[in-house]
Amino acid sequence: GEDVEQSLFLSVREGDSSVINCTYTDSSSTYLYWYKQEPGAGLQLLTYIFSNMDMKQDQRLTVLLNKKDKHLSLRIADTQTGDSAIYFCAESPPREAAGNKLTFGGGTRVLVKP
């Protein structure tokens, strides 16, 4: 079955860049997502990338996809204290597949130190 893995924790200094990594096993994944969860809140969609792309940039966020290695990363430039949260990557199967089950990683807790 599908499996999505993330490291548990990342500590970064304010102003530095953060890089959060994710690996997945389903080679048929078509979309890969990054969500942010602040304490006690729901998930906020940050960005996503289609599997035929290798990079997507959106303001301070850069997503890199290495499809061969099934490795996804999220880089946050100029990390701010407001970026402290849990970040989840998720993958989805082809849209024509039955249902639309997102498979989530376990989340990476990012702590930004002043």
Next chain:
Amino acid sequence: DGGITQSPKYLFRKEGQNVTLSCEQNLNHDAMYWYRQDPGQGLRLIYYSQIVNDFQKGDIAEGYSVSREKKESFPLTVTSAQKNPTAFYLCASSISRGNEQFFGPGTRLTVL
């Protein structure tokens, strides 16, 4: 102001009681989903619905039930058969299957 609402934010119940969690969306999305999140873990899919009057079991449906009588609403009932119901429950919706999902603020259920 479109979005997904879940109520209440915190819910307490005694063991053995059924409880229903509300999820409403005004985004005109066809698909809706319920996830469970346990501390330090990712999300696990309980049930999902692609259209009104239709729903499918997710990975951990045992002890839960849902209904989808209206496009805007997808309530989740946690029954007494659910052995470990204390968790954070998240509802999501998407335009249709295969599209990105948008999440509500969540309901934290504590069973005493």
